[in-house]
Amino acid sequence: MIWLLIACVTFHAHYAGPAGVLPIIVIGIVTYFAGLTRHRIVCLFAIAVCVGALCFYKYTIFFLNGVFGQINPEAGKMASAWAKNILPQAPPLGISFFAFEFVHYLYDVRSGTPPLRNFFQFTGFAIFFPSLVAGPIKRYEQFIPSLKEGLARVNAQDVVVGIVQVAFGYLKKVIADNLTLYLEAYQDRFADLHLDQRWFLFTAIAFRILLDFSGYSDIAIGLARMIGVRLPPNFDWPYFATSIQNFWQRWHMSLSSWIRDYVYIPLGGSRHGHARRILNGLIAFGLCGLWHGAAWNFVLWGLYHGLGLGVCASYRYLPFGFGRNLERIFSKLKPFNWLLTQAFVWLGWLLFFYPVVKALKMARLLFVI
């Protein structure tokens, strides 16, 4: 355990640098001691600190430019210039993941789960190096037993499984990096491409993000497994999903379950009627989009998925039996469901990667010779 902690601290300190480590130490200490109190208000305060730190480091410029600046451009410009002076050049390494894991910890402790009293265990949970940079987002109730058991009983088979996963992860990254280079070369000339080339590029966008992110997750999960620790899986063949809900059960699973447990359900989930359910889904996915990056296109991408989920969950309630008939038809047309789902998801990637106007133009050009 001590060697693992030394490795984690070294990794974090080296890649995050002093400016990146200090804020994490502060919110980590706040989280640890707030958890020990098990006091609801104290935990709530600590959650606010974590979310505040995330907003401060990642979203200050976005809020000042993209929101405040829209209301008062001059003041927005001045405020963002001031913010750029006080903020580091880049947010602390992995702050989104730290904030989400700490919020999960505090929320669960606040709900009655026992806190981690052992400071070393808490540190291991906080800065476990394989998942530090980009997840998967861990749950401490599963992670700590896995850490203890894994370190005590790691065997050759674990190492082999880990190696296989890391190797496949690297393979995916190599393909994803080539697709990135391909996209960089062609995406600005999208309108000049032939229709088949446009569709190829569109497919490349979808596979690039899948292979890049799932490749990284494979490497993280595989590295953890090589020391006996099992991290939660993050991807499960998402492009085989046959509905949007099914897609989110397969894509970035640790994030989607986090959003469900700590945003959607606390907002009321599906407990307060249909309209509220759709609204909660939109809020949860709007925040999910914003979590991916501080820009409006990410928010729109989140809302797009929130809306898609809302439609999926409600179409069967359409009047005059129309909804039920539709549901019956869909249940018999699995390939069509798959096609519709993937078309929705893949078109959504255009919103994710490009400004809205460009994304819409690209989507239109997929169907225009």
Add this chain to the structure above:
Amino acid sequence: MSREPPIPLLEKFGQRLNPFLVFIGIFTGFSLMVLAGRWAGKQNLLIGFERSYPLISPEGYFYPSLNNLTELVSHVGSRRKILVLVGGDSVLLGVGQKKDQLWTKELQRVLGPDFVVINLAYRGARPTEMGAVVAEALSKKYPRLIYVANAEPMSMPLPLAGGPYGYLNWEAQASGELPKGTPNLDVGAFAANRGEELSTEGSIRGYFDFWSHASDLWNYLGYKFVFTAFNSLKVPPERFFEARNSSQDQETDVLPIPQRFTLQEQSMRILRMLINLWVEKDAQGDFRINPGVLAEFNGLARVAFPNSFKPKTFILLVYNAPYFVGQLSRDEQAAYDFAFSQGKSWLEMAGYRSALIGRNWTDDNFADRAHLTASGGQKMATAIAPEIKSMAVQLGYLPAASKEPGP
């Protein structure tokens, strides 16, 4: 939005494997690859090499290893001849000159059979990168060596850690072949911890490459059989996987005057910016080199090359095309001349050989603001050949009287 976590396919696959066989396989496979890389590193990969071009240089994701370049020199050069290694940037690479009109060919012709000229310049490379690394790494094996590079006046930048060519410096440092006093890479241009990160990563990569021969093997496969990185410089880009030995040096024809002198405003802005950076006027109204620039130059020129290597280093200061220089005011032109003449003097004071190239040449000699045409290249070769011979005499490579190769 969630369900029971599935057992991943890779987990199932991994569980079926016998650990003992996997470890033996990894060990054997890695060892075989190292051996294969070691063998590949001893082959002269770049057969028929005249100069680098995009698809066999880092801009085409082909990163020639130290072994690739030293083996090239070993196969082309000879210890019985005086080795003239040309480094520097696109000006000495010969951008603006077709392969068969390359200035280093003319230099070889003028210098004669006692010399071997090899062009190891790369686009955008600093005088301390690529060709310089090879020259320094080979300075023990080839004691009769002259290194030629170009630089801007009052400038001697260190190799850039985060740049495209820093990798070769790291690899050479790991090899232990560099003479004592070779500078570390310039990480100062980055924020403190980012610079440290680059140093550590670059250094680790250098050691890994040196010991594992990974780049040697990868370059061998990519050059001879199949390339693995997409590159839009490849035509058509979809055929990026083709072996790089099937690619061609395709320098295009130079446009007629004045169409070749594009980017008017930008070029003039660059020229004026440089002049204002280099030169200022003192209280009497006389030109002087900006003291800050001078101090920085002296500091860098002192450490850019090991002291033992400086007398072998010939730095060319190449003027810009008269088409642009002629558009400067008289005062600016005088300042420009002053910077070049002072640049040469300060380089010589720092222990280097230096020459001014392109002063009073015609627009015909330039392919654009900075690069030379075939005629310009020929002029440069003719201008520096006597200087190189004179260096060879001074360094004891040639006897003074007969100017024949020394022992």
